[in-house]
Amino acid sequence: MLVDVVIGLGFGYGYGVIAMARSMDAYGHARKAFLAFVPFANFLLLLTPSKNAVSANRAATIPLLTGGVGVLTGFVLFIAGLVISTFIKVEIKRMIENSAKDPAIQSESIDMVLRSQGLEETLRRIALEVPRRQVDETTTLSRVEADRATIRCIYEVSTVVDQLPGSVRAGLVKQNCGYDFLQKLMKADATIEHVYRQSDGSSIDIVTVSRHICGF
16 A cells, blocks of 8 residues: 555655664764664664764764663654554544545546546446445345446345335335436446345346436
8 A cells, every 4th residue: 555655665764864873873884774674683783882982973962862762762763653653554544434435525536437437447346346245134235247337236135025115116216316426327327227136046126227217
């Protein structure tokens, strides 16, 4: 994920700067900063006493970054970096999840995909992203298929019924026609089919929704 790459680069850069400062503090030059990236050898770099009192060419240092206190500071900064990194990841994930539920963002997203990819490719992508899920106690959305300008939702019904009640059919059509996301698809000439089957695969009913049925 891009966020992980950015955070990793930022942490790596900061760790490198600290390693160079520690090398300068311990040896009077930055050439041994690479030890910070070598397992076990990094403790040699961390625990080497400061040359602050004996190195004439050494750059001035901050007390918190020298000696034993410097080692402790390094560990504190390391842990703080991990905590901040985790917090940022959690917050970004939460923002993405909230955005995915926002109807306005969904509407803008579907408009953009329709313009750039066309109807058939848009329906294909939608079909791939919809997971199997339980609709109610007796109905499961088994899968979603895309067939040219038709997106087909296939349901499995665990109870034995001959056909859907008229009220269920009417409610499903009304719900689809009033859903902004589906309106965008239907206005682009998509047809939505809800296919209901028994668990053994036998057909129960099919509800078709289109722009003509919805009246727009």
